[in-house]
Amino acid sequence: MDKMDGRRWHDMGGLPAGEVPKDGHDFAIWEKRVDALMILCGTKGHFTVDGLRRALEDMGPEAFENHTYYERWIAAVNQNLIEAGVYSIEELGTRMEQIKARGPSYGEASVKDG
Amino acid sequence: MAERVRVKAMMPPGHVRAPFYLRGKTGEIERSLGPFKNPEQLAYALPAAPKNLYRVRFTMAELWGAEAEAPQDFVEAEIYEHWLERLPDAP
Numbered sequence: 001m002d003k004m005d006g007r008r009w010h011d012m013g014g015l016p017a018g019e020v021p022k023d024g025h026d027f028a029i030w031e032k033r034v035d036a037l038m039i040l041c042g043t044k045g046h047f048t049v050d051g052l053r054r055a056l057e058d059m060g061p062e063a064f065e066n067h068t069y070y071e072r073w074i075a076a077v078n079q080n081l082i083e084a085g086v087y088s089i090e091e092l093g094t095r096m097e098q099i100k101a102r103g104p105s106y107g108e109a110s111v112k113d114g
Numbered sequence: 115m116a117e118r119v120r121v122k123a124m125m126p127p128g129h130v131r132a133p134f135y136l137r138g139k140t141g142e143i144e145r146s147l148g149p150f151k152n153p154e155q156l157a158y159a160l161p162a163a164p165k166n167l168y169r170v171r172f173t174m175a176e177l178w179g180a181e182a183e184a185p186q187d188f189v190e191a192e193i194y195e196h197w198l199e200r201l202p203d204a205p
Contacts, residue, residue, distance in 0.1 A: 005125075006125025006134065006137075007134040008127075008130075008134075011130075011133060011134045013133045013134065013135045013136075014133075014134070014135030014177070014178075047159055048153075048156045048157075050129065050153040050154075050156040050157040051156065051157050051158070051159060053129065053157065054128075054129040054157035054158065057129060080159075083159065084159060
């Protein structure tokens with residue numbers, strides 16, 4: 001929103017929306033994993049769905065235009081896990097480098113610890 | 115007689131659980147849904163006191179005025195108690 005009217009970008013109820021897309025779609029394995037990760041985080045008490053939503057809302061409209069649904073989710077999960085102290089930025093960066101070094105394909109990157 | 119309430123019209127920034135299009139609007143309590151931890155606190159990983167949640171009924175005429183296609187139809191939304199102010203019964 002350009003003007004400071006109090007409505008944040010995600011709060012779209014009541015705005016013109018045009019046609020509602022009705023075509024179905026399937027999910028990739030990584031997307032299912034993100035969904036499962038979110039559920040696990042809630043079960044373990046790291047954060048709630050409210051924390052997920054808060055992080056998604058704080059990303060702003062550019063994230064909505066440029067990233068897919070589960071790309072936004074994993075970013076929000078990560079934000080909450082860092083805030084909850086589950087891992088540090090350093091640990092995250094180190095782990096990402098390790099997995100990147102396994103190889104570019106999903107299969108290579110998915111190999112268990114090592 | 116159903117209890118009349120108005121959704122507070124305040125506009126704080128942050129994680130808010132009252133949709134913009136309902137703020138400042140008047141409706142009737144359809145039923146009480148019981149207490150839930152305040153999601154506006156949970157969103158920031160803070161201790162969250164239980165807040166009662168209500169299903170509130172708003173007419174399309176109230177929400178959209180003259181633009182409402184079916185003014186007698188209604189929307190029901192779930193709103194936490196801290197976003198509602200009670201109104202005196204209609205005369």
